[in-house]
Amino acid sequence: MKATIAQYYAGDSLLHRLDPRAKFVAVSALAVALFVRDSFAGLAVYAAAAVLAYALSGVPVAWFWRAFRPLLWLVALTFVAQVVFAPGDPFFSFWFIHLSWRGLELAAFLSLRLVVLVLVGSVLTLTTPSMALTDGLAWLGRPLRRLRVPTDELALMVTIALRFIPTLLVELDTIMRAQRARGADFRHGGLGERTRSLVPVLVPLFVLSFRRADELALAMEARCYRPGAVRTRLHPLRAGWSDFALLVVTAAVIAAGLLV
Amino acid sequence: MSGSKAVAGATPDEPREPAVPGSSGMSLACADVSFSYEEARAPIPAVRDVSFELPAGGSLALMGASGSGKSTLLQVVRGLDAPDTGAVLLDGAAPVDAGYAALQREVGLVFQAPELQLFAATAREDVAFGPRRLGWPEEQVTAAVDTALDVVGLPPAHFAERHPYSLSGGEQRRLALAGVLAMRPRLLLLDEPFVSLDPGTRRQLVGILERLKAAGVTLLLATHDVDLAWALCDELLVLGEGRLVAAGPWDFSTAGGRLLAENRLREPFFVELWRRLGRDPQRAPRSASAAAEALS
Amino acid sequence: MSSSPDETAPLFDISGLHYRYAGAQADALADLDLTVHEGEFVAVLGANGSGKSTLARLLGGLEKPTAARHALACGHDLLVEDGRLSARRDVGVLFQNPENQLVAQCVEDDVAFGLENLAWPAADMRRRVDAMLARFGLEELRRREPHMLSGGQKQRTALAGVIAVPRRVLVLDEPTAMLDPAGRDEVLMAVREMHADGLAVVYITQEMDEAVGADRVVVLGGGTEAYAGTAAGLFADAVRVRRLGLGLPAAGELALALAERGHALRGLPLTIDELLAALGDAP
Numbered sequence: 001m002k003a004t005i006a007q008y009y010a011g012d013s014l015l016h017r018l019d020p021r022a023k024f025v026a027v028s029a030l031a032v033a034l035f036v037r038d039s040f041a042g043l044a045v046y047a048a049a050a051v052l053a054y055a056l057s058g059v060p061v062a063w064f065w066r067a068f069r070p071l072l073w074l075v076a077l078t079f080v081a082q083v084v085f086a087p088g089d090p091f092f093s094f095w096f097i098h099l100s101w102r103g104l105e106l107a108a109f110l111s112l113r114l115v116v117l118v119l120v121g122s123v124l125t126l127t128t129p130s131m132a133l134t135d136g137l138a139w140l141g142r143p144l145r146r147l148r149v150p151t152d153e154l155a156l157m158v159t160i161a162l163r164f165i166p167t168l169l170v171e172l173d174t175i176m177r178a179q180r181a182r183g184a185d186f187r188h189g190g191l192g193e194r195t196r197s198l199v200p201v202l203v204p205l206f207v208l209s210f211r212r213a214d215e216l217a218l219a220m221e222a223r224c225y226r227p228g229a230v231r232t233r234l235h236p237l238r239a240g241w242s243d244f245a246l247l248v249v250t251a252a253v254i255a256a257g258l259l260v
Numbered sequence: 261m262s263g264s265k266a267v268a269g270a271t272p273d274e275p276r277e278p279a280v281p282g283s284s285g286m287s288l289a290c291a292d293v294s295f296s297y298e299e300a301r302a303p304i305p306a307v308r309d310v311s312f313e314l315p316a317g318g319s320l321a322l323m324g325a326s327g328s329g330k331s332t333l334l335q336v337v338r339g340l341d342a343p344d345t346g347a348v349l350l351d352g353a354a355p356v357d358a359g360y361a362a363l364q365r366e367v368g369l370v371f372q373a374p375e376l377q378l379f380a381a382t383a384r385e386d387v388a389f390g391p392r393r394l395g396w397p398e399e400q401v402t403a404a405v406d407t408a409l410d411v412v413g414l415p416p417a418h419f420a421e422r423h424p425y426s427l428s429g430g431e432q433r434r435l436a437l438a439g440v441l442a443m444r445p446r447l448l449l450l451d452e453p454f455v456s457l458d459p460g461t462r463r464q465l466v467g468i469l470e471r472l473k474a475a476g477v478t479l480l481l482a483t484h485d486v487d488l489a490w491a492l493c494d495e496l497l498v499l500g501e502g503r504l505v506a507a508g509p510w511d512f513s514t515a516g517g518r519l520l521a522e523n524r525l526r527e528p529f530f531v532e533l534w535r536r537l538g539r540d541p542q543r544a545p546r547s548a549s550a551a552a553e554a555l556s
Numbered sequence: 557m558s559s560s561p562d563e564t565a566p567l568f569d570i571s572g573l574h575y576r577y578a579g580a581q582a583d584a585l586a587d588l589d590l591t592v593h594e595g596e597f598v599a600v601l602g603a604n605g606s607g608k609s610t611l612a613r614l615l616g617g618l619e620k621p622t623a624a625r626h627a628l629a630c631g632h633d634l635l636v637e638d639g640r641l642s643a644r645r646d647v648g649v650l651f652q653n654p655e656n657q658l659v660a661q662c663v664e665d666d667v668a669f670g671l672e673n674l675a676w677p678a679a680d681m682r683r684r685v686d687a688m689l690a691r692f693g694l695e696e697l698r699r700r701e702p703h704m705l706s707g708g709q710k711q712r713t714a715l716a717g718v719i720a721v722p723r724r725v726l727v728l729d730e731p732t733a734m735l736d737p738a739g740r741d742e743v744l745m746a747v748r749e750m751h752a753d754g755l756a757v758v759y760i761t762q763e764m765d766e767a768v769g770a771d772r773v774v775v776l777g778g779g780t781e782a783y784a785g786t787a788a789g790l791f792a793d794a795v796r797v798r799r800l801g802l803g804l805p806a807a808g809e810l811a812l813a814l815a816e817r818g819h820a821l822r823g824l825p826l827t828i829d830e831l832l833a834a835l836g837d838a839p
Contacts, residue, residue: 129662162661163658166701166703167655170703174376175376177340178371178376181340181368182389182439182443201379211375212655218618219657222718231672232672232677234665234671234678234681234682325738326706327706428605456730458603459801460801460802462803463803484736484737486737524736529807533831536828548806548812549813552819553817555814556814
């Protein structure tokens with residue numbers, strides 16, 4: 001099993017205790033600012049804010065690093081693509097590769113921006129259980145209910161999907177093992193051959209998922225779930241002064257980044 | 261394929277009892293086997309420094325609480341995971357020896373959940389999957405499938421063309437077993453084969469395993485059911501948190517009893533009965549009929 | 557909580573119940589009668605595919621019976637939609653596979669799920685959930701994700717979630733089948749405690765020795781009632797037991813083998829203590 005995006009780290013920091021709605025708004029605003037502002041100075045301000053926020057979260061660096069490591073490829077790819085294809089007067093040329101100072105600068109900027117963006121997003125997912133996050137999103141999406149979008153039901157669906165991702169990964173692994181034990185080979189052969197060998201893997205996975213969906217729906221109904229009915233929550237969303245403060249601080253950081 | 265030769269080589273001395281696939285059993289030895297998954301958070305237990313020997317044709321019950329590493333050990337023995345340290349010896353051959361891969365193909369592993377193992381459109385196609393991967397000629401595959409279906413009590417005439425998912429839970433379990441038996445394993449690894457079967461289907465499965473044992477197939481059986489383990493297996497191996505707690509013949513001395521209790525296992529019924537009757541628990545019977553014989 | 561119109565009426569009062577899955581050729585359940593009273597512990601046995609799980613779904617108001625003379629659960633009519641919805645509140649159903657019952661991403665949220673659906677106020681819910689966590693020994697695990705729990709812990713979480721909603725009767729569909737002996741003991745102990753507290757239990761199982769202590773045993777065979785009575789009465793007819801795909805407890809199996817050798821014991825022992833006593837009496 002591989003970690004996907006930075007997963008929630010159970011903790012009790014200031015950031016953990018903030019309302020998911022406030023965190024989501026703050027992080028989204030910061031992400032937009034990151035894209036709008038294209039100077040190293042602005043980037044430096046946002047990077048500093050992101051590092052500070054991460055430090056406040058109390059999440060061990062190793063935890064973050066494990067999730068971030070696979071993304072290094074993406075950063076490296078961004079860098080290389082920019083270096084190779086960026087405009088500017090080349091100081092070095094070979095075949096289709098033209099290195100220019102302008103290109104290097106742009107590559108550094110874009111890959112750094114990507115790193116900061118990931119860090120900002122991670123602070124959100126590291127300190128907010130995905131259930132709280134979906135609850136927050138459902139609340140923010142409430143105006144859509146006027147358009148008959150079932151936001152609460154969608155939020156519950158997302159929660160359940162997230163809950164079952166680890167389970168599905170384990171099952172997928174077991175299915176492949178059972179077939180490898182009978183001589184299946186997923187590692188060798190041509191692309192077509194390997195694709196064909198995946199069919200017997202997907203069949204049981206689908207059958208199992210349908211059965212699971214059926215059993216899960218029953219178990220939910222057995223616990224009195226009715227789509228559309230009014231529900232309360234064990235952890236109701238409660239915004240306080242600290243959430244308001246977060247928004248003010250974020251606004252200040254964004255403004256600072258835009259002005260420097 | 262190199263595998264077909266090795267497997268074909270195993271067939272000549274076989275059909276004394278044609279209803280049972282496989283031939284002379286394979287011996288197994290684990291020498292200081294350790295294995296753990298990279299992702300420490302994954303709920304897949306590790307195995308540490310496990311050593312034991314299982315002679316050809318022997319039968320060993322693998323017991324321990326859930327999460328003690330039983331399934332992991334079975335998968336390492338089958339070669340689905342290479343041990344971090346130590347080695348799995350098959351018929352005395354180490355992984356570096358020539359022909360080891362062919363020996364690995366003679367190790368059959370039946371996973372716990374049948375629905376994770378069945379995928380083809382018919383029972384016949386499903387069972388044929390393994391033999392075809394061994395590169396057997398089609399007529400040999402057909403024969404192997406028919407035999408395997410017969411052995412597990414799913415006569416081909418009735419079941420070969422059925423869709424695997426249209427079968428009952430017990431039938432699916434037996435079909436998954438057939439899919440492994442069709443490859444004529446000389447060492448059979450079973451992961452919790454009795455879970456959620458009714459007593460009648462359990463009896464059938466015990467009968468099948470007894471016949472395989474009589475035909476010389478080596479059995480390594482992971483189970484929670486101490487009574488069925490006692491009925492089927494000569495020896496016992498207990499894992500606790502990935503480490504070997506006990507291995508060898510069943511031991512119902514005071515120390516052995518304590519060891520079972522510490523690992524949240526109880527004594528088999530007949531052993532408890534023999535002890536309470538003041539008889540030697542070490543010589544307790546393995547079945548009701550043997551017990552009745554001794555008591556009459 | 558909805559109250560039943562008559563507190564002395566049976567919790568389940570079912571007669572002539574039929575159920576057929578859409579597109580199936582035959583009834584999964586046919587002409588079934590079942591009555592369960594307050595405080596009873598009823599074991600339901602039957603081979604794989606005998607209709608046990610279908611029965612659990614029907615009793616919980618989770619499926620609509622195809623037909624029935626009458627089908628009442630805690631006074632609610634299972635034949636009508638509103639009755640089934642009310643029945644879901646009074647009848648708790650626990651299924652075999654704990655993996656497929658846990659909805660939330662941590663233990664305490666899952667225990668709260670039923671109360672959330674009934675729109676309990678957050679403070680009441682907090683108290684009730686904490687009480688459930690304490691009762692099932694889950695306090696330390698409250699923030700744990702489901703996939704990081706052992707099988708026994710998962711099933712205890714699911715049970716706590718079912719019981720968190722105040723229930724009048726509990727239907728358990730092979731709740732220990734997928735657990736190791738330790739996990740099985742954990743769940744059995746919790747169920748016995750709840751029964752001792754006065755909750756009626758319908759316990760569906762494949763384990764014959766789990767049925768021995770029940771007030772009553774009902775056996776399903778081919779979708780209908782093949783036996784109803786005491787455990788001793790069921791196991792007394794070994795031929796019928798085998799024909800139904802069941803077995804005897806080990807003690808009974810041995811007594812039978814002795815009888816075949818001409819050494820019949822007095823009575824049919826079902827536990828090791830009864831067996832030892834009978835062997836002591838034997839000449």
